[in-house]
Amino acid sequence: MSAPLAPPLVSSARPSLSWLWGLLGWAVAVGLAHHAVLGSGLTVLQGDEGDVRFVHYVLEHGWRFVHGDAGHERFWDAPFFFPVRNTVAYSDPLVGVLPLYAVWRALGVEPDRAFALWVLAVTSLNFWAARWFLSRPVGASVGAATVGAVLFAAGASRINQANHVQLLPQFYSLLALGAVVMLARAETTRQAGVGWAALLVGGSVAQLLAGFYWGWFLGFFLVLAGLVALGFGDTRGVLLRGLRLHGLALVGWGVVGAVVLWPLVGHSLAAAREVGLRSFGEAEGMIPRFATWFHMGDANWLYGWTAGWSAFARLPVEGEHRVGLGVLTPVLAGVGLWRYRERPLARLLMGVVLVTVLLATRYRGGWTPWVAVFHGFPGGNAVRAVCRMGVWLLVPASVGVALALTRLTSAGRSGVAALLGVGCLLEQGVSGATFDPAVPRADARWVAAQVGPGCRAFLYTPTLGGQPTWKYQLDAMWAGLERGVPTVNGYSGNAPPGWRFDPVVRINPVDYIRLKVAEREWIQYRDLNPTTLCRVDARPPR
Template sequence: MMLTRPKLALPRLGRPRLWPAVRGPLFAVAVFVLAFAGTVRPFVGSNFAYLPGDLVDNRLNNFILEHGYRWATRQQKEFWHVPFCYPARWVTACSDAHLGNLPIYAAFRYSGAGPERAFQLWWVTTFVLTFTATVWAMRRLKQGWLAATVAATVFTFGPSQMLCMGHGQLFPRYFVPLAVVFWWEFLNRPHWKLLLGTVACWVGQVYCTVYIGYFLGLLLVMMATAFVVVGRPNWRGLLWPSVREVAFRLAVLVAGAAALYPQLRPYLAPDHDVAKPTPELILSYLPKPIDYLRAGQPSAVWSWTRAVIGGEDTPATPTFHLFPGAVAGAGFLFGLACLFRKSTRRKPAAVFTLAALLLGAVVMHYPGWTPYRGFLNLPLAGSVRGVFRVGLMILFPLAVVAGIAAGQLVDAVRQKWGAKSRWATVAVLLSLVLLDVKSHEPGGPETGIGRTAIADAVARREALADVVRPYVDPTKVLYVFPPPGGSLHDILVTQVDAMWVSQMLGIPTVNGWTGHWPRDWFQFPTYSTLFWWLVPRNGIPGETLDRFLIFGTPTGSEDSPMEQDFRSRFHARPWPTVP
């Protein structure tokens, strides 16, 4: 018998085991980079030399973040009493206080970045965190990497979101996907830990952006309503849990309310005197159905819808550009089909679509009537002026449904025509998504979506501070009159300039710009109106008036004896024009 040498079994060469685990994340990162390049990069520049927005609103956001950093590093004594609109108190709470955003901004400042650079890096970080949170949420919903990436791209870079380029406070939305998914899981499998995740993420969103936190609360309510209507609620787990479960749920709610106290403290203070918007003004900012079909200027693909759809834009009936993009719109149609198909009514696509519909319907302005009027007596609702920004929240459930639709489409193509057709479909689909969210190059200040060179912003505040610095001592208070004959934009730029100078030099200023002004405050054009605010309205003693630093040129009538007396006593120094 002949002995044969056994053949060596050589291992088959194939893909390393690590590849399947990293392929999905690498795919998501690649799409993020492409979307970022088409939407965000034009507003920060290839060399990151620009800030998004003009010289007004985002400089206010930057100012508040810098104030928070100075307070955290003990350069400021009070956080809530930021020293503008002097001598009003709790002024930090007149707009977004950025408490939840402060750790990221402060980390960049602590690492050596200047105020403007730290603001830019914080703003860019919000895109990374929002995209990552949405991908995580979709994966938690048992969706594939394609569905997760499509949803994250639509929610992070959607046309309606990029229209807010000049309002940086509206971009930190990374708690929204987390809160919604925890809430979805709680509705399906009621447990106090899932409720804890929901409450913690909702509180975190309120700390980042009160507006978005408010709309997130509305979305969670609408999700619960949609789940009851088309889902299969676990009534026993929701309404009749064990005693231990009830105790833990109550503890979670109490802890959430306690965690909100630092954010709500100014609104509970008796001397927090803010001019709230009237109900009529709030109702005038409700969106109309046609607004969801009209895209804004940032959309390089869909801006033509404004000319086709039209619409009269007046102070009484403003128009809003809430078009979420064609991909989100297609996802909405897919969700409607799921909603009316019995086999898919209880699936996430149907519930999320109905939640988006309910949320949009509640805040909609119908001819002569709106259900939102009944919300105005609720806490916080009577202070939320720009209700049309609810479109930023509706974008999330639409993005989720669009992602689910994309995943199912590619799976159907693969089953019918094979793997090669699948990859071709993915390529076409991603091209449409990236084209859908692509933005224009930045426009001028009048568009609201411009950009400002960091070097120019720094040079501007330094030059103005150099003008004021020779006159400053620890007892001074600054005021700059609005420029005579200037546009509203010029007047607001002057207010923010004075705020930055006061912050740099450590002196309070009567100037200001914020979301909700202190009651009776405005941009005082004359000495008599300025000193009415200071003395009869706020009781500032006469010896303090003698230490005021006043710049600019008063406007209005010079005939009144009071005005002439003030002009003779208080000399206004020239305020330079900085290009």
């Protein structure tokens, strides 16, 4: 019985040449993904002040918990939405990637610079994990694996989501997928399988701890790949043989993984019971349309001009639908997988991509098979932005591109392979929005200065503010960190019951009355002492 993809496809390069390729590819990946940040000397961040500042807040709270700071004694009880507990569970806790931020803070790096370094570290690990996956488990040549790794780490679909910076860390998934491929090989012994099983479970657990979306998609695609594997005789045999040989190790490590995940699961379930589950209507606008799979967005270097096409312009929640990879890249990836179709892994990936697109697409009349996944697959009703699975398709895309370039290289057509590789990477170029974090940090410090002594908590309801309401919620959250006082304000994936402070800006007397009523109801609902809850309602700096 054949292995899923027997490496190497070409002879191995010398270690020194391999590392040279790796360093070059790493520099290209980081530069392609974060050229604006690097060009500014790490003084700007990609995206806008919304999700980026919130992710940074969660990481900073995590660091302060590790550091033992007052007000951060309980990790799950971040000091916003006061006095609600378990607020971290309303969104991603980011435990799996907290060390990449905490190390810089421990070295004395100030928060904004530490966050920029965290972003660079995450992309770096995405690249190195992809390069290992493509060269070791997949068996691509060194150069081809390097190009594929750059595509995975800096693909347009990923960088178009840079505003949702919690979606950057995906390197744990590749460790888990690599372990699956190694477990499926006929030459992997039961003893060696114990280590690979540990990597599979450890990578899956760490990915969930790093972020819900990629952890959930990893589990979904592993199940989907297993079902697709049952449809081919050779992959079915490989799957069943692997389960027989390594099943005990998988179960044993699975129990360990479940124990590690239990706090996350417990807190997430408690949050779901408090705020309720999402309805399918909340996800409907972010279900992929046919055009979604080709949409590059207006910030793409080569294809930004297509953003005005009617098929793209009428997409709802348009930013979430930017998951296209260009023209050359998907064609080359498809050719690479097809040319290696005699290998079970290539056929398996083609099958998974086909089933994924068929399942997730919204068809004419508004019908989509995804509604069955939303209601039937565990955790599916927590996946609102289904379009983000387009970023997950960077995995088969990078494998296909690496295989295509490997075949060209082994046929003595290295020049053609190099030109095609450069062309694929140029298609991924994106110049998105950036902001200077020093500006909102100054705003937050201004709010902090308005919080007087004796305040047990505060509520920020700015008068005549001209910015989006979420900006002032985040200003209050960061001001709470500056001042060491919790805030009633909040910004997250969910809001607690009874919290009605959105929008939080006072523009007219109606807003004043609405917010006063919301404050009185919150005090009563949460049994607060109104004399220790301070109101900050001055006109903001901007």
